[in-house]
Amino acid sequence: MIDDPKTLVSTDWLAKHLKDPDLRILDASWYLPAEERDPKAEYTAAHIPGARFFDIDEISDARSELPHMAPPIEKFMSRMRAMGVGDGHQVIVYDGAGIMSAPRVWWLFKLMGQENVAVLDGGLPKWLAEERPTEDMPPIARDRHMTVRFQNHLVRDVTQVAHASKLGTPQIVDARAAARFRGEAPEPREGLRAGHIPKSRNVPFGTLLNEDQTMKSVEDTRAVFEAAGVDLGKPIVTSCGSGVTAAVLALALERMGHSEWSLYDGSWAEWGMFPTVSVATGEA
Template identity: 65%
Template sequence: MAWSPQPLVSTAWLADHLTAPDLRIIDASWYMPADNRDVRAEYDKCHIPGARFFDIDEISDAQSDLPHMAPSVEKFVSRMRALGIGDGHRVVVYDSAGIFSAARVWWLFNHFGKTDVSVLDGGLPAWIAERRDTLDFPPTLRDRHFTARRNADLVRDVTQVAASAKLRDVQIVDARAPARFEGTAPEPREGLRSGHIPGARNLFFKDLLTADGKMKDKDGLRAAFAAAGVDLDRPIVTSCGSGVTAAIINLALVVLGHSNHALYDGSWAEWGAYKDLKVATGPA
């Protein structure tokens, strides 16, 4: 499977390449509705120079009842062209949490065949902590030609995941907090059962990150996967609440050189809503 050759870049790297003509920067900040944060207003007030705002909820499949499912190729191409992102551009994605929703947009680019994309390690908090410049006005955008082709190997649907849960031919790794995974905490979305996909392993996405929101080093990542009971020599499908933090696991896997993995786009928003799908509770 083809993934980004350089999944992460540092703030120092971005600062050195900030004015490169072939670089495009994306602010992919997103939060749960319950957080009551206006990420677009936050972007308008403060963003890395040159950054375009990527609306995860809008650049999605509007025909689906599930939250921010991957859009069609045509819609993704249209939105990227409008953002001035084209063929030959190097893309760096960041968010305002450190590493959170940026991983989802990084995964989307990979899913649509553009692998020259990286996540900014530490995101906007790291950039601001280093007293680097920010702006409060957007860049001038010019429509660019953008080519995309969907890579089906990087995504799984509910039928495929149900088969894997039964056959145990791949490892399902859930990025949600342990209480949600074990079913002792309610889901933030109404109408969903509590628990996890039978046979899944729980690797809370925060266990892959340092206290300041950066990706752990390779030894730390390997230790986190081992602690969760995940075998890095086997194929993996990632999951979470709605396909956002699952991508952080995919990002960590690429950092480790693991390529045989995909993301369950519907995640628990889909599985937890289907009454005929089995649900497990308690620790893995």
């Protein structure tokens, strides 16, 4: 792969830059309750040297009843300042699954106008498999100001997505597993209808990953999207269960040079409970 500090970097790249003074590493591990994993406890036990823990559920919009919605600008800035992450830093985000929740934090930084942020390809599992160093102490954080320029075009709400569903543009691409997309498997959150947003396409985020949880090549990624009936020449809104793995699709699109994408933050956690929007089942 080609290392790109704005999208995806290898473990080799991170190992070479580990002691760079302006490097900031974030552990953005997050799991569904059924996985019975505690990301904060795992971080405390062992993390990549210098990494800070980014709590996706806490650094969110507390006013929303939906899970981990994007935080207000002021909250994001204050949390990053306290973590010592700010202007002039190169940010690398990883997670304990390989590539699953880290792209969500990559998207949040992009949403806040930050460009120098990338996901670690293969995440912590690949780092550990290569017997690279870890530590169990959090780094000493020094306040750092962050200038935020909110990028409205990178996020969509239910009204905008309903409009897209009705008109068929922009395209909606769902990152959930095929059985959930078709409405054949129950949703992990109670009270949600089963199925998908009408006229959406299905690209399960796992189909964009290799067996070692690294991202597929740009060429193979393009083939996955095209096989799902996605027109890569047109704008795309990514969706999933709660706005986490939708960011894996967004990262994949960005790597391919597809700049006309946005993420439906509420995703199925919102659409599935909204009584006034339609739900489709079966294949796309």
